Amino acid sequence: EDKVVQSPLSLVVHEGDTVTLNCSYEVTNFRSLLWYKQEKKAPTFLFMLTSSGIEKKSGRLSSILDKKELFSILNITATQTGDSAVYLCAPLSNSGYALNFGKGTSLLVTP
């Protein structure tokens, strides 16, 4: 059975801090690992990771995948209050485009 575990489940930091969010997964016929940010409504896409060891960056956010250890991390540097959200990861398999999400990490950035 496919499984996704995210940690920590929740996190409170001060503005300017750096955070690392973790995602471990088990999936049959792995294709990619996706990260999303969810605020009040639907998730917004952050990253799709397919290859191990290649860091993807978007501004203060970056992510990397370890396909051997079945693990991905999402880093946010110099956090801002606008980063407060739930961050979700989900592995994508070759058998389709359905996503089985982890429970997410709820991040709160305080001023």
Added chain:
Amino acid sequence: GAVVSQHPSWVICKSGTSVKIECRSLDFQATTMFWYRQFPKQSLMLMATSNEGSKATYEQGVEKDKFLINHASLTLSTLTVTSAHPEDSSFYICSASTQSGNTIYFGEGSWLTVV
């Protein structure tokens, strides 16, 4: 702008009635769309896979007769919650993938409240 549109964003219905939620892909054709449900403070849970021109595939524990899915065209899938009960109150979101599968887009979601 949104590439997957969901309607309505908010809906309140009486217990026992049915409500339909639409999911449209705006700039691309989606042979497959997905419906998720999210209860407060919980993660998105896949309900079903909607296949254009054929029957939907439901996840274990999701009642197909209660959550009717119709995917009559390459750009539209509908989810109908039949005989709604208060416990069906939730956030329902659809997603669709481009043909290449490189990006998965989510609709804006629909908040359903059954009173």
